[in-house]
Amino acid sequence: MNTNQADDALLALAQSFREALRQSVYVMRRLDSEEPLSAAQLGALKMALDGDARVGGIARNLGVKVPSATEQIIKLERAGLLQREADPDDSRAVRVVATPEGRVAVENADRRRNEYIAGILGTLSQAERDAVAAALPVFDKINNSLQNQARN
Amino acid sequence: MNTNQADDALLALAQSFREALRQSVYVMRRLDSEEPLSAAQLGALKMALDGDARVGGIARNLGVKVPSATEQIIKLERAGLLQREADPDDSRAVRVVATPEGRVAVENADRRRNEYIAGILGTLSQAERDAVAAALPVFDKINNSLQNQARN
């Protein structure tokens, strides 16, 4: 039947998609393992760059619970890459602000990682790069769906 | 200059690609967190299904070191999902074989995860699904490049 065929195609695509996800996790591990700033720390520090990030907001954006964000923030603070300040409007809250060193660290971390990936992308054909570029927004959409659906 | 423009485009694509990778890691965590079989265990168990998998081969396929594979295998063995047997050809080696329960567990785990992803994919337009399907082989190629390049 038509619906079953459609379902099968969808399931097959889902299977391939999952395989790509699995590989991505592996690639991320490799990519980050030799860097001075871990992925978790880079993510948190990036949000501190805006200057008005609070711990809870960082946790939400990173997709982790608040204590996990606190943990990364403490590490970054000890490394001198950001500072925690009292929020003038709400003394329960803590504002997280990157230091100049933190800003430099983010720039370096991003640049190195981007150059590394760009090196790989450069070996592809233009058609392949186009295929990737076309799919990225859809990936984003999928990821957001999954994110919202899994929200407690 | 032309090369600089090309480089810039490549770097921009790399940046978006990295963002997608980051999200993928997050999505995988959500996807696996409510499942009885973890991603690491499902991966190892799948290879045991073929029947002729050895610990080193599983580690290589999972992209982890041998002790990490051993760890997952021991957990799976304790759960009754696979068995370790002496390799008749090489007594240093251990052959890892899934039990019937293990086979069922893989089928269930795969089916549930696939259905979950398929549910999301079903909300996309056909054009979007085509874009994903077109990009997956390229992702695979990229991931393999990164994998080989990062090999020690």
Next chain:
DNA sequence: CCTAACAGTTAGGCAACCTAAATATCAAGC
């Protein structure tokens, strides 16, 4: 034989996540 390479396990450690509980502040109702 003997020695180097190989397959696997064990031991110990680290990063990043989690939940539960403690602390402090805010804000709403009476």
Next chain:
DNA sequence: GCTTGATATTTAGGTTGCCTAACTGTTAGG
């Protein structure tokens, strides 16, 4: 102007999955 429930964060303690180093046993080449 208190009390009480909600909110923001930290602390404490635990889990998972990965790693390296060191150990045991087996194989194979010279």
